[in-house]
Amino acid sequence: MTFVEYKQLNPFQRFAYNFKKFILNIPHAVVSFFKAIGRAIVKFFTGVGKGFANYGKTFVKGDWATKLSYLIFGVGDLHKGKYYKGILFFLSEVLYILYMVFFGWNYLKDFGTLGVVKAHTEYINGVIPQTVPGDNSMLILLYSVLSIVITVVVFAIYIANIKDAYKHQIMIANGEKPTTLKADVKDFLDGKYHITLLSFPVLMIGIFNILPLIFMILIAFTNYDMQHLPPGTLFTWVGFDNLASLFNVVDSARRAKTFIELTEWTLIWAVAATFSNYILGMIFALMINKKGIKFKALWRTLFVITIAVPQFVSLLLMNQMLQTNGAINILLSNITGSNVEIQFLNDSAFLARMTVIIVNCWVGIPYTILSMSGILMNIPEDLYESARIDGASPVKTFTKITLPYMLFVTTPQLITQFVGNINNFNVIFLLTGGGPSTHEYYQAGQTDILVTWLFNLTMNSQDYGLAAAIGILVFIVCATLSLIVYNSSKSMKDEEAFS
Amino acid sequence: MIKSYKFRRHLANGFIYLFLIVMGIIWISPFVYLVMHSFRGEGMITVPYLVPHEWTLQNYIDLFTGAGGNAQLNFPRWFLNTFVVACFSCVISTVSVLMVSYAFSRLRFKARKKFMNVGMILGMFPGFMTMIAIYYLLKAMGLTQNLVALVICYSCGAGLGFQISKGFFDTIPRALDEAATIDGATKNQIFWRIILPMSKPIVVYTVLTSFIGPWTDFILAKIIMGDKRENYTVAIGLQLMQQLEFKNTYYKQFLAGSVVVAVPITLLFLKMQKYYVEGVTAGGVKG
Numbered sequence: 001m002t003f004v005e006y007k008q009l010n011p012f013q014r015f016a017y018n019f020k021k022f023i024l025n026i027p028h029a030v031v032s033f034f035k036a037i038g039r040a041i042v043k044f045f046t047g048v049g050k051g052f053a054n055y056g057k058t059f060v061k062g063d064w065a066t067k068l069s070y071l072i073f074g075v076g077d078l079h080k081g082k083y084y085k086g087i088l089f090f091l092s093e094v095l096y097i098l099y100m101v102f103f104g105w106n107y108l109k110d111f112g113t114l115g116v117v118k119a120h121t122e123y124i125n126g127v128i129p130q131t132v133p134g135d136n137s138m139l140i141l142l143y144s145v146l147s148i149v150i151t152v153v154v155f156a157i158y159i160a161n162i163k164d165a166y167k168h169q170i171m172i173a174n175g176e177k178p179t180t181l182k183a184d185v186k187d188f189l190d191g192k193y194h195i196t197l198l199s200f201p202v203l204m205i206g207i208f209n210i211l212p213l214i215f216m217i218l219i220a221f222t223n224y225d226m227q228h229l230p231p232g233t234l235f236t237w238v239g240f241d242n243l244a245s246l247f248n249v250v251d252s253a254r255r256a257k258t259f260i261e262l263t264e265w266t267l268i269w270a271v272a273a274t275f276s277n278y279i280l281g282m283i284f285a286l287m288i289n290k291k292g293i294k295f296k297a298l299w300r301t302l303f304v305i306t307i308a309v310p311q312f313v314s315l316l317l318m319n320q321m322l323q324t325n326g327a328i329n330i331l332l333s334n335i336t337g338s339n340v341e342i343q344f345l346n347d348s349a350f351l352a353r354m355t356v357i358i359v360n361c362w363v364g365i366p367y368t369i370l371s372m373s374g375i376l377m378n379i380p381e382d383l384y385e386s387a388r389i390d391g392a393s394p395v396k397t398f399t400k401i402t403l404p405y406m407l408f409v410t411t412p413q414l415i416t417q418f419v420g421n422i423n424n425f426n427v428i429f430l431l432t433g434g435g436p437s438t439h440e441y442y443q444a445g446q447t448d449i450l451v452t453w454l455f456n457l458t459m460n461s462q463d464y465g466l467a468a469a470i471g472i473l474v475f476i477v478c479a480t481l482s483l484i485v486y487n488s489s490k491s492m493k494d495e496e497a498f499s
Numbered sequence: 500m501i502k503s504y505k506f507r508r509h510l511a512n513g514f515i516y517l518f519l520i521v522m523g524i525i526w527i528s529p530f531v532y533l534v535m536h537s538f539r540g541e542g543m544i545t546v547p548y549l550v551p552h553e554w555t556l557q558n559y560i561d562l563f564t565g566a567g568g569n570a571q572l573n574f575p576r577w578f579l580n581t582f583v584v585a586c587f588s589c590v591i592s593t594v595s596v597l598m599v600s601y602a603f604s605r606l607r608f609k610a611r612k613k614f615m616n617v618g619m620i621l622g623m624f625p626g627f628m629t630m631i632a633i634y635y636l637l638k639a640m641g642l643t644q645n646l647v648a649l650v651i652c653y654s655c656g657a658g659l660g661f662q663i664s665k666g667f668f669d670t671i672p673r674a675l676d677e678a679a680t681i682d683g684a685t686k687n688q689i690f691w692r693i694i695l696p697m698s699k700p701i702v703v704y705t706v707l708t709s710f711i712g713p714w715t716d717f718i719l720a721k722i723i724m725g726d727k728r729e730n731y732t733v734a735i736g737l738q739l740m741q742q743l744e745f746k747n748t749y750y751k752q753f754l755a756g757s758v759v760v761a762v763p764i765t766l767l768f769l770k771m772q773k774y775y776v777e778g779v780t781a782g783g784v785k786g
Contacts, residue, residue: 189687201658208655212632308768
């Protein structure tokens, strides 16, 4: 379609055209996403290859101290007079060896089997029974992961040590002197300031986010469940069994059924919750911010109170109010004059699901109002002014200025909300607790979404392996979605447009 | 012609006012119900009418003195716990969020984009997937069931929430940095002397969000504290009161406790909201 033809279309046709283009473009976007991943992998391996080449080259060209740095960290730096760095390198090697010998290796050596000795009873002198603790698969896995992460870090230090030694060798050869400690400290406040700023947060995130994540991802490939519960019993690697059992409608019919139906409901829920909040929230925000409406701050505050009150308070309260003898039924009884006892949450799956979505509007619309109000106030006034001078009607200014502006600005937010709703634990857990309960599902109720099912599996039935597998699936969906959107959104591409 | 236009506008505004009033009532009435029934004197869990007949302060007094109650439900202690945890985690989180967002916004270094993408991906895992592992890690450090563990948990991942403040920093003109650099300022000095003083809304916003966090979270606290009830925070404490064994006796105290927690948090939030709007409108233009 040419530009002229496009301009001749009416808004609805344009929308249809754009929508079609968007849908047709999805395969392309997915393909380019995977291509990008492929390129990244290739880049990674060529990088590794280059690293090896450099590794050999440095060894050949290095003097004795540089060569010795290949075995003992920091010798090169010490020899070239860069004492503090040399000592730090050396200390890191010593600490690493001590850690591995006295602690890490004991666990790492069992990483392949996750332990073989069960807890059992032995008889001292053949008479007195005594329980002997066996291997603890849990701790073996946890500390192995820790040791592997530490090893990777130490390897990075090792490479840095060699590079540093060689760098200083070259400097000395060129008649320069290594920088002093004072100059280095100064550099960390200026040129290398990002290292100073990021090291502490990255360390924290590494220990308390990345390490547990690796651990839980590995758990997905083990049979860690009720029957295999350390310290009493062992668990071991089972490969993709957990993932497969979610799709196997023959052998593990109940699990597969639960998974498939909960996935459906999770997606319906995420779409319904996101769009109902977005559209209704936008209408509310437009009304509040309309010219001529007074007490704007009052209205906004009124709605925002719902966000301010902690969710566990408002949702537990809502749960109570929606019970058979709760406030809402009482109110309905008073209005109709008869005894109304609607089972909002405990009887039919459909009613419970509708109730959850409606209550979620009550919880979520204020968020949309809050962010949209900010954006609405931010639309440049001169846009409207010139539209008015050109004689545009209010409807026209809305469809031509307000709406495109809002959509442009809030699309990333829409995706974040979608992902947030897939992971929306609070609303489901506190409001319905997953109910109405059913025997058709494995450890789940009719309104449970995948993440609350995951929670039940870990907390109630201790199916850690299965839960971790579900977590990974949820994550893959969310991460792919957000990565595609974020990296193609305008704000990512021209980050510096407004500065 | 003009008159009818005016009339139409008034009519439209009238409808909007009506709509807003009705919706406002719907939105606010559950909280009115909450506050009213926290002063209710009669009945146990629910009563078959909306407005209480007997008004009393007894629920609040019982809540704070533990009178006629169970020694395990120590609300003042929970309140203090939460306050302490909130203060510490607030300081640590704010510092790390601001550091990370400044680094990502103003400094240009290798792998900056990669770090940002990884940060975003990490935030996308279902949170409690890692909690079991965190629990065992803390146990290995000998830290389970105490408040230090909670502070660590609330503040360790804070650096991942850099998006909003980064967006704000992005809008501060880079010409300022350049001018300062020409005058001989280091990146460190630019951060402390120029960027931070200009970012009051976003600093206040970060402080308040991280202070509010511990008051509202309950899953993490529940997993870490387990059955050690004297170290509970208000959220799990109040949820405990809702449990079957306590619900009959403590339901009204639960309502009173909810009010006690919700009022200060609401006030803080309304204060924060102002800064949020300021910060996000400045930082959020690009979405």
